[in-house]
Amino acid sequence: MTNVVIASAARTGVGSFGGSFANTPAHDLGAAVLTALVERAGIDKSEVSETILGQVLTAAQGQNPARQAHINAGLPMESAAWGINQVCGSGLRAVALGAQHIQLGDAGIVAAGGQENMSMSPHAQNLRNGYKMGDVSYIDTMIRDGLWDAFNGYHMGQTAENVAQQWQISREAQDQFAVASQNKAEAAQKAGKFKDEIVPFTIKTRKGDVVMDSDEYIRHGATIDAMAKLRPAFTKDGSVTAANASGINDGAAGVLLMSAAEAEKRGITPLARIASYATAGLDPSIMGVGPIYASRKALEKAGWKAEDLDLVEANEAFA
Template identity: 45%
Template structure:
């Protein structure tokens, strides 16, 4: 079975909701990340065998967002592309699919991308409108909430699943706010220190009057304090502990990873950044969807014949502080490790609470960040994982080259 390598990985800055990147569609964000990744790998686009793109909020985007992004990025029209929707896991699942295709011998080089413009997600009308209304109002639904943030089985917001986890593990508001503040501090320090410079491909936004270059993530909050977080009201239930401050954001962004077989690396003289060691997935009850990384990580570690203590650095997506802490407690119990041991090795440059969570891109973004984190810390093994609405999780293990 062919070894698989990550030979390039780039992402856009992450934009705030209706912020600096809001004038760009998901396709434009994805195309920018793909193009930057091709340039980093220094290959001709016609060497790519397939393009796989994760995108959740595709309504109104036009036919085949993946195909659009690929061609816009300069990939020849002879290269096929498809769009994948595994909700928050989309950007990581495309990497897993690409790796599977290489292992099967169906491809040598695969572009795996995740993209999302939550700022441009449409409002939608019920299909009943096609059959006509005799009288009464017709409501519009927000596709962000309906297709991206609402549990389809219980018809409640993802925030309620975080509240369920907070209750399950008896996580206090204080613990969650402290976790959120730590994420903000790490992210602000990373941005100010230039930790993301190698992974971020700056964007130029052209308006009628000027051009603006966006070079860094705009969602982190340098002035965030514990006291300010404590003043926020619960967002989902009156007596709850989940707030806008200890939850991830609504964001825009794109990220892309170029995968290549060992034979392709040798044949084309490519320079690997990391080796993809193994990947896994898992599923649990939808009402505690945030714990999805727990079975996914176990699956990946088992397939790789590794222990969790073999991993040097973790990127575990922060959908909510309660969710992230619930995963940490579950992993500690399952693998007989201490929670502090895990947390001090996780999200060294902050997580989605501070950086933002453009849902279709996040799985790819955390894996891209992990690649460069391994090089910054001169660590060997890294693991990235995230929870997925509906009660699922994905995980990928990589090794620094």
Template identity: 30%
Template structure:
């Protein structure tokens, strides 16, 4: 059985303690679930959501009930750190292909603003080293020889791509307004990007290369997609855009987790006898510019195929929702392109775990 994605949406993304600071994570998700469930004619099997920073419990079940779904629709929460939202979509696709169910809403939701946890979880044991993400980004820069200029150049490219996507209305396709907010908080007013990037100081290490301007911000938000059996989608006259092909997960040294998408992508492409040249679009979460520069360098991946509508450096990183944001972006970008065949969404997580999903465009 083939798993396809027939719909995708996300909320606007807002800075931690910003415009969505009072929005509960289950309310963010519930708004998407309610919208996405409308055309499904009551066939939804389960809601699967990623979440990282709380409040705990089964937030997928809570969100499903808050969305007004019947009690018969179950829910499952996944925490794989930053790849939680992508894992939720992967799990739904695998369930469909295994015949465990025919229709799922999958994605992630996060409110860093309302997190009950004062600090982060442990990613790895002391004998390995357990650096904070900023220090790990500096270690990645050192190990893979990524200079400050390389990071700043990519950050500026990403910012400009995000502004262009916003100005051309591409984000409007992705966003379901929430509580009167219809645009990402960071896009509401323009900033002097070149000056900000040039003047930014290292924030994690004296004499380092990683700054606030070439790192993502912590944000609140949610994103979700509808994953269905292809035959069921046809029966409901829903038009799939993406068809799930395969996935891979790989681990790396937890001191350099930013490089973890590389072995995951390599493993995935090898399984399918494909190369980077065969893939038309890549979405890799922009937690840090050093991450993208290092991954692109190791993969031989040109920037014109990568994060073509910007990403987390400008829009922010809502942890467990970010992987679902990547797939939502691919969904709409694939819909706009006639000549697209393959697309990859990939993300790295604290502790050094990378994940990659391969999709083909439904034609």
């Protein structure tokens, strides 16, 4: 089977909800990342044969936001560009699909990743046929389309409560995990560990240009004492809080994929080889344990065991 490698990688800084990227469409963030991917790999824009970007919140963002990012980055109009929505797994799924297309011979060089602007997700109401009487309420498309379990009718936070109850994960354990995560992120940021991967993004304001080149959401000085004081966010006697849950953020990230043979021919030293990938489904009410089953499948495909891994990066939706 064709070995697929990552020729370059890039991301924007992660903006806080209503922060620096509050008025910047996701496809503009995506375009900045796509531009950087090509530049960092040292290839010509015309050589990108396909772009695949994950995005969950697309209401009022215009047709095919992935295509908008692709065109705005100056990539070929003759190349395909499309989006995928697999909720939190969208970006990684885009990368897996890109690898598959290369392995099948359907594409040579693929840009893949994700883009999202939760701050710009609108409130909405169906007024297509008018509203004859009474008050009108609006839905929050950010919550309805991104954070709401459509099968059970409750917030993703409740699914985390379900997991905590079923597997007996205490509030204290969740807080400790969350504090450790924030502390590690703070230390890495202060040490400049993220600097090379972030694409500086210029935002025009009335007071002049502002350059966004760092993650806004990292909580510096997070302590277990401060975190323990927060009330449960979803159930009265629950354990999930605003602090041990992931934030609402804006940003984009991506990788440039090609075959190992193509990279060697071009003299590109790959950042990594994609050894395997996998997806898995399960009961939506306990969606948070999905990565366990997907990871087991991915390890089996690669012929590895968990103890063979030196580094694990996980999507920390809820501690």
